[in-house]
Amino acid sequence: MAREPAAAAAIAILLLSACAAAQTEVPARIDHPTTESRAALAKAVSAALNAPVTLADDALTRDSVLIVEKRRTDRDLGRPERFQLVKAGRDCILVHEGTGKRTPLASTTCVPVVP
Amino acid sequence: MAAHRFLLLAVMALAGCGGGGSSSSSSTATGWVAGVFPPSASFAGQCSMLAENNYLRSWTNENYLWFDEVVDRNPALSTTPAYFDLLKTTATTASGNPKDRFHFTFDTAAWNAFSQSGVSPGYGAELIVVASTPPRRIVVAYTEPGSPATGASLARGAEILTVDGVDAVNNNTSSGVDMLNAGLFPDHAGETHTFTVRDIGGTTRTVSMQSANVTETPVQNVITNLPGQVGYLLFNDHIATAETELVSAINTLKAASITDLVLDIRYNGGGFLDIAGELAYMIAGSSAVGRTFEQTVFNSKIGAFPPSTFPTITLGFSLPEGQPLPTLNLPRVFVLTGSSTCSASESIINSLRGIGVTVIQVGSTTCGKPYGFFPQDNCGTTYFSIMFRGVNAVGFGDYADGFSPQNTVGAAGTQVPGCSVGDDFTHALGDPAEARLAAALNYRSTSTCPAPSGFAPPSGARTSVRATLASPGAAVKSRAPWRENRLLRPQ
Numbered sequence A: 001m002a003r004e005p006a007a008a009a010a011i012a013i014l015l016l017s018a019c020a021a022a023q024t025e026v027p028a029r030i031d032h033p034t035t036e037s038r039a040a041l042a043k044a045v046s047a048a049l050n051a052p053v054t055l056a057d058d059a060l061t062r063d064s065v066l067i068v069e070k071r072r073t074d075r076d077l078g079r080p081e082r083f084q085l086v087k088a089g090r091d092c093i094l095v096h097e098g099t100g101k102r103t104p105l106a107s108t109t110c111v112p113v114v115p
Numbered sequence B: 001m002a003a004h005r006f007l008l009l010a011v012m013a014l015a016g017c018g019g020g021g022s023s024s025s026s027s028t029a030t031g032w033v034a035g036v037f038p039p040s041a042s043f044a045g046q047c048s049m050l051a052e053n054n055y056l057r058s059w060t061n062e063n064y065l066w067f068d069e070v071v072d073r074n075p076a077l078s079t080t081p082a083y084f085d086l087l088k089t090t091a092t093t094a095s096g097n098p099k100d101r102f103h104f105t106f107d108t109a110a111w112n113a114f115s116q117s118g119v120s121p122g123y124g125a126e127l128i129v130v131a132s133t134p135p136r137r138i139v140v141a142y143t144e145p146g147s148p149a150t151g152a153s154l155a156r157g158a159e160i161l162t163v164d165g166v167d168a169v170n171n172n173t174s175s176g177v178d179m180l181n182a183g184l185f186p187d188h189a190g191e192t193h194t195f196t197v198r199d200i201g202g203t204t205r206t207v208s209m210q211s212a213n214v215t216e217t218p219v220q221n222v223i224t225n226l227p228g229q230v231g232y233l234l235f236n237d238h239i240a241t242a243e244t245e246l247v248s249a250i251n252t253l254k255a256a257s258i259t260d261l262v263l264d265i266r267y268n269g270g271g272f273l274d275i276a277g278e279l280a281y282m283i284a285g286s287s288a289v290g291r292t293f294e295q296t297v298f299n300s301k302i303g304a305f306p307p308s309t310f311p312t313i314t315l316g317f318s319l320p321e322g323q324p325l326p327t328l329n330l331p332r333v334f335v336l337t338g339s340s341t342c343s344a345s346e347s348i349i350n351s352l353r354g355i356g357v358t359v360i361q362v363g364s365t366t367c368g369k370p371y372g373f374f375p376q377d378n379c380g381t382t383y384f385s386i387m388f389r390g391v392n393a394v395g396f397g398d399y400a401d402g403f404s405p406q407n408t409v410g411a412a413g414t415q416v417p418g419c420s421v422g423d424d425f426t427h428a429l430g431d432p433a434e435a436r437l438a439a440a441l442n443y444r445s446t447s448t449c450p451a452p453s454g455f456a457p458p459s460g461a462r463t464s465v466r467a468t469l470a471s472p473g474a475a476v477k478s479r480a481p482w483r484e485n486r487l488l489r490p491q
Helices: A003-023 A035-049 B002-017 B049-063 B080-086 B174-184 B242-255 B273-288 B344-354 B435-446 B465-469
Strands: A026-030 A065-070 A081-088 A091-096 A102-104 A110-112 B104-107 B114-116 B119-122 B125-131 B137-143 B159-163 B192-198 B204-210 B212-215 B219-226 B230-235 B260-264 B292-297 B332-337 B358-363 B376-378 B381-384 B388-391 B403-405 B414-416 B418-420 B474-476
Touching: A035 A065, A035 A081, A035 A091, A035 A102, A035 B114, A081 A110, B049 B080, B049 B376, B114 B119, B159 B174, B174 B192, B219 B242, B230 B242, B230 B435, B242 B273, B260 B273, B260 B435, B273 B292, B273 B344, B292 B344, B332 B344, B332 B435, B344 B358, B344 B403, B358 B403, B358 B414, B358 B435, B403 B418, B418 B435
Parallel strands: B230 B260, B260 B332, B332 B358, B358 B418, B403 B414
Antiparallel strands: A026 A081, A026 A110, A065 A081, A065 B114, A081 A091, A091 A102, B104 B381, B119 B212, B125 B137, B125 B474, B137 B159, B159 B192, B192 B204, B219 B230, B292 B388, B376 B381
16 A cells, blocks of 8 residues: 555656656757668658658758658649658657657757747 | 548549449459449459459449440450550540540559659759650750759750750650650669750750759749739649748738739649649639639549638648638739640639639640549559549539630630730740740730730640640650650650
8 A cells, every 4th residue: 555655656757757758849850961861761751651752862951841742643632741850859750740650760860940 | 621531532442442333243253244344342453464454444434534435345355554545435525636635554663652742853954845756846944943953054945955965856766765765854863964955045065964852842933023013923833832832922922912913834734733722712812712612523423522612721731731821812813824734723724713713824725634533553553544523613624625825726725815825935934025924914914915826736636645745835744644754755
């Protein structure tokens, strides 16, 4: 019985920590793109979509949103795929808006996007 | 909108899995019974020639817009490519052109590839083939900012004379044409090719360019101070990033209190239809609120989507969803067009005409594609077969011969007030002296036109999408399959 308050306190601390971490997650952009970071980004996008992808060398270096399109028809009723880069602590995480899938990007440094 | 998307998913599911067949024949059936169509789903993913032909036959009967105009043929007697080619209407339009010019296939692996919005390998030069047969004429229509083309000082009007030493004007051998295609349309970034070009001033020079993954700028040359408080906007592609750029452009034009707009869509082959809806609303403003932008109509077995109204808020392509769109509230708009003006671009014209906005067309006859499709994958091939057409607020969508300025000479499409004017590569786009823009400004002042000079395809000339690629005035781009297939062929 005596352990219950301690456990509850530990859980509360964990939750608060998680909450704090979540609160520090901010939209970000890649600040020093390298061959490795570009490859990591392309790999993450390709894995999320299960298809090859072509990206610009400066993808996600100007803002936090990456818009990716399958080849369009000329009267296309669909929508593009959207990804957002967020910075959580030191991690740069790519979030696929359609599925919520989160992929930490290896070899990548990023900085918060100033609104 | 939510209901619309649900119906879209339902139609796509129906198109993908088949349904509506009139027989319970097994998937292994080989006997052909004319007029009896097992569900296409029963043949999907089976990749023998007969099974694939049966899949296409049943899918066509279920989903093709003109399914009742397709002659039912024995699927055992043709190869799959040949059989697919037969699964379309042979009817013609009023001007004698084939009713269906948009029936083709694409490799599924290539079709399903993704790219960042507006990014593709190339030099960033939009090429126009003014003459597709020797003596060939290939001209730069415009360039993308920051691209290899601008780095090489290529500009509108420059003509391509040689590619890697091959005469681009006269060479008509298979090997030569292959080299031209390889150099003009690189498949990957990092390829270096050498060109002889003749600039507008007549100077001939040699340039080498390395292809790159070029990011397209779909909206360019926003001008607010043409004579008479007229604004100008060059809109080249309905890609996702166009939403942001169009909103910015309309805000700029609105801040300048323009009284008329010249919308240049001469090289715009379409794309996301909702982007067209957004722009049409931003032009018309209050007169479009609650009105039908376009209704998507399928064959009689499937029916139609509810009419889609003009969007009044951003749709989340590249801007956050739900922001009010700025409006110009114009009662009329001048559009500059060419044979590359296609599909979603034509929807801008048709939708505005449908709600009583006056559209004045200056240029050449548009491509004539009120139709669309949901591409179908089967056995590694993606099939494009027309599934629907778009109609405007008054139910009009019959412009398969395109829209033509009213004084067009030759076989014209749906006539629109305005002037037939050929493309003018000697002036920059947005230059008031450029022939089409000049004619629009003059028509605005005087309601008169210069002698007609625009291009109208002769009756029967529009034999297929791929033939259209080789038509005079066709744009060369690498975004869509009907453009991506090589333009130049030995004649």
